[in-house]
Amino acid sequence: MTQLSRRQVLLASGAVLIVSAAEAADSQSVRGQPASSARRWGLLIDTAKCAADCTICVDACKAEMGLTGHDRPLTDAQYVRKVNVKDPASGHTHSLPVMCQHCAKPPCVDVCPTGASMKRADGIVLVDRHICIGCRYCMMACPYKARSFAHEAQTGQQPHLPRGKGTVEGCTLCVHRVDEGRPPACVEACAAKAKGAMLFGDLKDSSSDIARRVAREATSRIRADLGLDPAVRYQGI
Amino acid sequence: MLARLLLGLLMMASATAALAAEPLALPKAKGGTTCVEAPAVMRRDHPDMLKHQRDETMRLGIRGAKASLKECVACHSTAAADGAPRRVDDPGQFCQSCHAYVAVKPDCFECHAAVPGQKTAGGAP
Numbered sequence: 258m259t260q261l262s263r264r265q266v267l268l269a270s271g272a273v274l275i276v277s278a279a280e281a282a283d284s285q286s287v288r289g290q291p292a293s294s295a296r297r298w299g300l301l302i303d304t305a306k307c308a309a310d311c312t313i314c315v316d317a318c319k320a321e322m323g324l325t326g327h328d329r330p331l332t333d334a335q336y337v338r339k340v341n342v343k344d345p346a347s348g349h350t351h352s353l354p355v356m357c358q359h360c361a362k363p364p365c366v367d368v369c370p371t372g373a374s375m376k377r378a379d380g381i382v383l384v385d386r387h388i389c390i391g392c393r394y395c396m397m398a399c400p401y402k403a404r405s406f407a408h409e410a411q412t413g414q415q416p417h418l419p420r421g422k423g424t425v426e427g428c429t430l431c432v433h434r435v436d437e438g439r440p441p442a443c444v445e446a447c448a449a450k451a452k453g454a455m456l457f458g459d460l461k462d463s464s465s466d467i468a469r470r471v472a473r474e475a476t477s478r479i480r481a482d483l484g485l486d487p488a489v490r491y492q493g494i
Numbered sequence: 495m496l497a498r499l500l501l502g503l504l505m506m507a508s509a510t511a512a513l514a515a516e517p518l519a520l521p522k523a524k525g526g527t528t529c530v531e532a533p534a535v536m537r538r539d540h541p542d543m544l545k546h547q548r549d550e551t552m553r554l555g556i557r558g559a560k561a562s563l564k565e566c567v568a569c570h571s572t573a574a575a576d577g578a579p580r581r582v583d584d585p586g587q588f589c590q591s592c593h594a595y596v597a598v599k600p601d602c603f604e605c606h607a608a609v610p611g612q613k614t615a616g617g618a619p
């Protein structure tokens with residue numbers, strides 16, 4: 258029988274400690290600690306499970322974020338929308354939810370004159386409404402039409418999502434939930450009330466469901482040709 | 495001349511006395527709660543505390559800090575007779591009373607919720 262050296266035993270126990278620490282910190286942000294660039298939050302959306310007439314994710318988003326409209330679909334705030342597409346050659350149709358793609362190289366951040374449009378260390382792209390001047394350059398720059406502008410004075414805000422007149426807003430990937438270790442509201446609602454077409458997780462954690470599927474299965478990104486490296490991936494398109 | 499000066503001093507003194515005798519009638523915070531700092535510190539420093547924290551939380555993602563506007567609202571909003579929460583920036587309410595007195599308009603509640611969040615089945619508000 259081989260004798261384990263003292264050093265090997267120490268190394269092995271150290272590995273166990275590291276694994277358990279990583280597991281504990283896996284889902285939730287650590288209180289008092291900043292978001293970490295060791296993570297990249299992302300979504301994998303299976304369009305085969307997404308019905309054209311289903312708006313459960315859109316409705317869940319509006320409820321979660323306290324988005325109230327003025328019956329003006331062109332300008333009312335929307336963080337996620339359903340896009341129905343058809344292949345003109347085959348006639349094949351599919352439907353996909355499109356929200357901020359939380360690009361790794363976000364043009365909305367590049368063009369912002371104030372630094373309000375920003376990317377957190379963990380890849381979540383946000384608007385710091387404290388310093389947004391409402392110029393809407395970012396809305397012009399975003400190829401995914403992901404941002405909205407609050408044209409009117411707002412009421413009925415949720416405590417976790419301040420929003421007000423004259424500033425730009427968009428999908429936050431439910432950062433308030435993510436920091437508590439909970440999935441985004443759209444993902445939760447789709448799993449509970451529809452077919453569970455959306456998977457949320459850490460793309461940089463090779464043991465997460467999303468990273469494993471992205472490594473194993475064919476996935477695509479909308480307008481991948483632009484090279485913005487979005488954190489939202491799709492299957493079936 | 496001297497008499498006028500004395501009169502002026504007397505009026506100033508009585509005005510100060512009147513102020514001291516009539517502190518602002520602020521609605522009480524929720525029972526059983528303790529503020530994160532002593533009242534004197536809060537009165538002077540709460541704008542700096544909140545402004546410092548907003549950047550740390552919003553831009554760096556630091557959660558669970560001592561200063562939190564959400565917690566201010568949670569403790570300092572009161573309920574109307576029908577149980578509906580009142581906005582902390584309504585006249586006579588906690589934030590507005592002081593800010594009206596010193597003639598400063600707080601912008602916070604153009605964007606931030608001025609009433610506490612309702613607990614949902616999903617967890618924290």
Ligand code: SF4
Pocket residue numbers: 356357358359360363364365366382398399400401402403404427485
């Ligand atoms: S999808 Fe648009 S708003 Fe979101 S990060 Fe990319 S460019 Fe910015």
Ligand code: SF4
Pocket residue numbers: 368369370371372373374384385388389390391392393394395396424425
């Ligand atoms: S609207 Fe706001 S976030 Fe967008 S580019 Fe202008 S200042 Fe930046």
